[in-house]
Each structure stands twice: as C-alpha cells, then as structure tokens.
Amino acid sequence: MKFIEYYLQTDSWLHFLRELLLGYGYFAMYYVVVITLIYYLIFALSIRQTFPLKRGIQYNRIKKLSGSKHLPAVSLLVPAYNEELTIIENVRSLLALNYPKYEVIVINDGSTDNTFQVMVDEFKLEKINPIVADHIQTEKVRGIYYNPEYPTLYFIDKENGGKADSLNAGINLSHYPLISTIDADSLLEKDALTRIARVYLENPEDTVAVGGNVRIVNSCTVEDGIVKNVRFPKKLLPALQNVEYIKAFLGGRIGWSAINGLIIVSGAFGVFQKDKVIAVKGYRGGYPGEDMNIVIKLHRYCLENKIPYRVAFCPDAVCWTQAPDTYRILSSQRKRWGRGNLKNMIEEGIHMVFRPKYKVFGLLTLPYNILFETLNPYVRITGLLAILGYWLLNMTDWQTLVVFALVNFFSCFILSLGALFIEEAAFSRYPRLSDLNKMLLYSFLMFLGYRQLGVLWRFLGHIDYLRNNNTWGTMVRTRFNK
Amino acid sequence: MITSTNIAINILYVLVACNAIFMVVVYAMKLKEVKTRRAFDQFQIKFKDYLTYIQAHLHSEERLRLPNIPMSQVERGFLQDWLNDMIESFTDTKQRQKLTLLCEDLGLIEYHMQRLGSGSYRAKVDAAYHLGCMRVGEAVPLLLKMLRQHKHDSSLFVIARAVAKCARDEHDVKQMVRSLLKHEKGFHDLLVDIIQESDIDQFALFTEFVQEEHPTLIMIGLTGLKEYSSPGVASAAYRLIDHEREEIQVRAVELYLNSSPFFPKNVVHKLLHHANGEIRLLTIQALSTLRNESFVNALKDSLQDEDKRVVHASAIALINLGQTGISALCTGALAYRGQEKGEWLQGIIEEEIKHLSTEPHDLDKLTRYNALLYAYEKTLGKKNRIYRVV
C-alpha cells in the first residue's frame, strides 16, 4: 500500500487530481452551505407563519362557515384511470362534503378496467348532451353521463390521454369559476374545501391557486369515507414517506407560500381560479409533473402580465392519500417525479431562472429547484466519488469525515425537528406520544438509506427522461382500511 | 484542513445544542397537548351535571349560577369554549343574553377585556375572538382601534367578525367595514358573511351601501340584499344595471331579476341584448321560471344568441311555456335546418321528448309532451313516428 502511494505521489497528474479534488471540495462546501441557508430561510419563514396560521384556524368557526351562502361554488375534477376498486367509495365520499355549492366531475381516462361500467351502474347514470365549452383541446370525449338523482355528479368518459388531458376535459365541462383537482385514490376531509375557501375568500382577487395538505393514510382506520383513527404508518416505507411529507409540506410549503414562491400545488388536492388556468392553456399533457407545471405557468403568466397574485397553501385542509408500500411502486413513483421535474425545468424553468422580472419565483424558487432539487443527484454522486478520492489519496482522515458527516446530519435533522414543531404547535394530528417517538425515529432513519435512494431514483428518472421513456409506471390500488 | 475541521467541530456543538433544544420543545408541546386532552376528558365527566343544568334552564327566568365545584384555570377555558359553542348554536337572543350573563359572572368578560386592552398581540387576538363570541358591546371601540392598524391577514377577519358580533348598532358595523376598505382585495363576500352575524338591522345597512359610491360597498350591499325581496330592492338594483364595473352589473341584474315582481318589456329587451353573456343567461333563466307567454318572442329571438348556453336556456324556457312556446321553438329551429345549430336544437327537442315520454303520469308533463310532439312532427318531423301518449 505504502509503495503504491509513493508511486502515485510522484506522478504529476496526480498533483492535478489533488488540486481538482480540493477545488471540488470547496465547491461542494459552498453548495452545501448555500442549500442549508436556503433551507433554513424557508424553515424560519414556515415557523414564523405557524402561529398566524394557527390563529386563522382556531378563531374561525369552520363548521358554521361551511353552511354559509357566501362560499364560492367549486367544481371538483376527479381524473380516474383504472380505479374500479375504489372509485365508488371515493365518489360517494366526495358527494358528502360539508360544502354548500359544488359539483363533482369524474373523468374516466379511457380506463382498461371496469371503471366506466362500475360508475354507470352504481349511480344509474345516463348519457346527456350538455353544453361543453371548448376552452382547451382534449382527446375525444365519448360521452357525458348524469343522473338527476345525484344533481351534483357528472361523469365524463373519454379516450385515454393522461391525467392532464382528463383535467382539461373536466375544465371544459365545469360550471363554476373555481376548480379543484383531486386524485381519485385520495380521501378528502369533509371540511377541507371550506378551509381552503376561507383562505381564498380572504383575498379572492389575488389568489390564483391554493394547495391543500397531503397526509398519509396508511394504517389509519377509515370508516364511511372518514379517517377515524389517525395512526402513524406501521410499515417501513409509508412511515418514511410520512415524515418526508410532513417535512416537505409543513416545513417547506408554508415557508415558500409566505414569500409567494410556491412552485407546486399538490395534484392530490388543490384549488385554482378557472379563468387563469384557461389563460395558461390548461394542463400540459403527455408528461408527469403536470401539477408543478401548471403552477409554474401561473407564476409566469401573472408576472408577465403584471397581475397581482398569490399561490397560497392551506395546511389545515387535509387530503389523505395512500403511500406506496412496496419498493417497486415507490421507486417508479419517484422516478416519475424526477422525470417530470426535469421536464418542467427544461421546458419552463430555464426561461425564468435568474431573471429579476420573475421576482422571488425567478430569483429564489427556480434557482433553488434547479440547483438543489434537479441537479441534486449529480452533486451527491460526484461528492461521494470525491470523498472516495480524498480517502484514497490520503487527503483526509476518518475523523474529519465523521465530523463533516455529523455536521451534515445534525443540520438536516434540525429541519425535521422544525417540521415536527410546526405539526405539534398548529395541528397535532397524531394524538399519542408514541407517534411522536416514531416520527423522530423515522426522521433519523431517513438518513440511513432512504434519502440516498431518493437521490438514486431521481437520477434514474433523469435517465428515463433522456431515453424518452414516457410511461406512468406501476401503481396498484388497494382499498382503504376498514 | 485542520482549521476547517475545527470550525466544523464548533459548528457541530452548536448544531447538537440546537437539536437538543428543539427536541425538548417538541416533546414539551406534545406532553402538554396530551395533558390538555386528558384534562378535557376529565372536565367533561366532572362538569357533566353542571353543563346539563345550563342546557336545561336556558329558558327559565332565573339567572344561571356558577359551578358548584371549584374550577381550575384550564377548566374555565374549557367551559368558555363550551359556552361559545352554545351561544353560536342558538338564535334566541334571550338565551344568548343569559349565557353572556353567566360568562360575566364567571369573570370571563372582564378577563378578556383586560387582555384586549393590555395583552400581547397574541392575547389580543384571542381576547377579540372570545369577546366576539360573548357579544360584548363594550369591546367594540377597542376592537375597532385594533382593526384600523391591522395588516391584511387572517386575523384581520377574526377581529372584523368579532366587531360584527359585538356590534351595538349599525354605526359599529359601518365603521368596521370602512376600516377594511383600505385593503382593497375584493373580499366582499366574506364581509357579507361577517356582517350577517351581527344583530343589527341588516336590511337598512345593505340598502345604504347600495347607494354608496365605493364599488366594494355596492357589492356588499347587492350581495347582502339577495335575501330580501321587495320592490325597493328591485329599483335600487335596477339603478346599478349600467354601472361601469362589470361585476356590479352582473350582481345588480341578478338581484333585480330575483326581487322584481314583474319585468317591463323594455327592460327585458335591454337585458337580452346586453354584451355580457352571463347577464343574458340570467335573464333567460328568470323568464323561464316566470312562465309568462308574453315573452315568447323575446325567447324566440334569443335562439339566435351567439352564446350556446343562452340558446339552450331559451329552448328549455320555450318548452316550459307550453303550446305557444313549443311551436315558436320548432319554427325557430326550422330556420337553422341543415346547419350545425339546427341539428343541435333539434337534439335538444328530441331529448326533451324522450325525457317527457318517461313520465306520462304527470299531467302537466303529458300535456307538454303531446304539444311538443305535435309541433315537432309538424315542423321538423322526418324520422320514425313517435306515438302520442294519452
């Protein structure tokens, strides 16, 4: 070993390699410092918003508001692709929301299973010929179905065209000025719409979009479309995703929305002004990540046309979703996200990044997303290689590595703690002390493999993008726990 | 490298300390939360009889008495929340007053008044909310003062709602509305919802707002007046039909159509030729519910409208009018024969025939079915014969 080392040191290219690695080390350090600072800034903003948010929730009587005549009418758009197992239960649950005026538009996106027949049979739907606007071009609509006994339910049957295309078809039929997108596999809390509407009503002119909070329903008991017992997921992968979601939604999105730099409104549950969505030509089809895409386009549209606007986040409006609990499904979901993210950055982000015209969105949100989300895998992977290099070239010892690893760990862990702080301070949805223990445990476990896998998945997603792989991957539906 | 490692070690110490602090705080909050929940369960058992006592004697003449067992501060808070729920659930002012009186005897009003006057911001908002629930008129001046300096966020509306609930007269509410006007963000719907919580003469207030200059006030007035139908409302709304703002036009037309006892021909003509499709649609829908044959020609003309929704609504309105309307519709559709629109209109008629044929037991629908079928066959009929149901 010593001999080889001596031999290598004498070589001149080795000197160059050392310099390179050292330079990279500095770059990586600055990168990490900047990313951490941005993280801290956003977290600080989130935490600062916690108590104002809590006041808004605590001092508004949501139950009373949910009967008010003055809440805006909302069209719920529910795209469904091969959802025969869960669609009926979910539609029934959506028809029974505590909200005065809304319609549910279910869009069957050319399912290959029995989704269509199940819907038509269950609700005794008949074909009608309503007036459908042609705001946005979509795949061919085969028929629109309705039953006067369920006056708020419409069912669109169309050729397969993807989720975005389904949403566009829903927009064309929708009768109300606000639209809300909801995943067919998730469960909306009864008062979630009222909660979002409250946020909207406080500033209806500027609010172009409001996002809801997504929580993970695995291991919770669901009865009659209502989450009865909130429990921390028992399985490993959902548990990890749970802490990940809490961190992203409470720690991240609250802060981003405070400076109007929110880049995504979750596809699982969000509310939009219809005319603005139409103005940006609706959802972009053919690619995952349409939920981020629409928000980027809304930012762009409003900033370019100097329309005052805000994209708000409403953490108390909760939508429960099933998290993938197998490695295969989770990896395919994450690869899809990685692919969609890259596409959005190349298609939209690149035009707006670092341009003062696009304000916070162009100067902070997009740089953050491109440098630290999209390009994250590359920095991580090269970083790993560099560390390997340092070690091989004897440029460092294990103590130093451990110290830096610990700094990295604790600086990240404090963010998880911050998210839990917000959760406990404002929501406290997990009632038991043991739930908190678990959340802490899994926040720690995230560092041992899960985060690294996340990086890998994103990287593989990018490869998929380059190979022009445009499939949806696998998602297996299961019924909610009874 | 030595120095940076040293720095890193120092940073590590700081980070570990911060982590520890955060962790302690989070646990402390969780434990407090668990404790509070347990205390609440105990409160419900311990004070069950007392709460039943309050519920049972809300109507009686006697003043409600304080709990017979001593209360902790936390329990007082729970009782406050429970009383708030009670006050909000029922409308009898007498009952409300009794509950408020109890709140006063419990010292809750004094407590919150004091916090409103001199507490931290957080305490002030909390006090504002509770004073609002308890309808404490004396709190209004302080609340209004707070409102005037407040920035535009969620708490602003919490305070505004508190003012509305506490309002002693219209003047209080007007002041509240005016101090919100400086945040011009189109939240008039929320404001109407807030105003409707007050115990004042809302009709007078909304009527006054309709006559104001400020567009937001007008919007509030028009929205608020929707619940009242009187000729006065109709004429007030009529005056605003030509307002320069489109949103006001739409709401004014809507209100006018809802409240006017009759529609003069010239007004209908004007509305049906309005540039805004929404207004034309509203008008057709109003005519449709009226079922007055004198509007047959107006409805027939609207079949030429460029907005499909208006055409559809006109067609349905004509069908609902019976014999005359139906034959007008069929001749109207005939004019477009061969065009896409003609096909479409015919489709509407056929669908209606099909729909009506399924309900032969309803005499009114049966008559319409026969009339429609007759007119249809006479003008457009070319397909297979559909039989009359008698």
Next chain:
Amino acid sequence: MAVFIRDRHGELTRQLLQMTHVIRDRHQPCGVILAPSANINQQTLDQLESFVSQSETELAAKYLFDDHNMVFAMILEERKFAATHYTSLIVKDFLENHGLLQGQLVVASFPECGEPTESTVSQLIELAAKARGEEKEIRLFIEQPAHQGISSILIVDTDEVVREFVRLHLELEGYTVYEAKDGAEALAIYSEAVPDLVITELNLPIVDGYQLINKITKASANKGKVIVLTGKQLADHLNRSFELGAIDFVTKPFSISELQWRIKKLGEWR
C-alpha cells in the same frame, strides 16, 4: 331541618304530599330532590344539611331519609325548577363524595313540573326507587300532557352539542328521543324503533341527509316524517329537501323553542 323516617310503608309519600301542599298553599314553588342511597344516619343527614347551606345560605329545606325504600329526599321551599336542579348538583356532590349515592337523582319542582297530587308524588318516589343501580346522573321530572300524533323522535346530527341539547329539551317535553350520529346509524335505529318523527342534519357521512330523507319517506306510509335541521343555508338545499319529502326546514343557528313549537304543530296537524 333533617328528619329521619323509619320503616313505615307510605310514610315518605305522605310526608312529601303534606309538605308540598303546605308550601303550595302559600303560593310558593316547591322543589323536590330524591335519590336512591345507602343507609344514611341522622348524623350524615345533618352533615349534608350544613354542607348544602354553605353555598345555599338562604335555603329553607327539609331533609328526609326513608329507610324502607332506601331513598333520600329533600324538599326545598321557594325553589323553582332551575334552582332545585342547581341544589341537586350540590347534593349529588356530597352523596357521591361520601359513597352514598346508589343511582339516579330525580329532580322536580312544583308547580312548574306538574301538580303535586298523590299520584305524581308516588310516581316520583317510584322513579327514585327504580333508579337504583342506574348511572349516577340527574334526572329531570316533568309531568307530561299526552302528545298528539308524535311521541318518539330520532335526532340525527354529527354534532354532539346539538344532539344532546335537542334531546334534553325534547325529553323534557315528554318525547322519547333516539340519537344517531350519522346516516347509517339513523337508518338502523329507524328500522328498529320506527320513531314518529326524524330530525336530521343534511351533512352526514356516507348516507347523507338527502338519502336519509328519501329512504325514510319511501319506507313509511305516512308522509312528512322528516324535519331538516341543518347548517346549510342555500335555497337549493331547502328545495331539494322538500322535493324528497321533508316536511320542514330549520337552519342553524336555531331556536329550540321554535323547533319545539313546530313539532307540536306537526303533531296536532296529524
């Protein structure tokens, strides 16, 4: 004044009647509290008296214990229903703390809760004797006029405060009241108990208010069995409820006396 009654059948009834009549003759209200209890001796009775008079300084009352029925009784002069009820809270507190209470307390006040006739009084005592072993609650007694048409009511609401409140007041009016917290539970109770009237919220999980109205209207020969009591304010909701067969529509916040009045009218009309 604490009186100890020993081992004589009918003595308590006699005493109660006599005392209530004396007070009635003075045109004053008279409160009665009865409780099934363990054996209370004279000393405990005195303790109770001094305990109650600590917070009820102006109270003139008689304390009796009937060891035949094992019933504790208290007669309060010049105490209306509300005040009697309040005193019963204190009494209950004492009895429970001393481990003496063995069932439901029965509370009434004359003439508010009826005329103190022999039958009413013995009804009261019987109630108290029967209440032994029941949950330790306070039961309010009101002599009921016979209701026309409607005697049992099902209240369906997710909100416990509303349910409890409506239940309490309807029970005080003499109706038998069932509670359900959602539509499915309501249907189950309905098919079993077949109440004469259903009061329902529209916002209910899975089987919502409309479906409930629809099913109940279809299931029963007699139309108009459902009153809607809802937080939904829109005219659409009202129209749809009536279309499906609801007989009345009350929006929250509501007035309980108005609701009671509507139920009464509905019963007369039937």
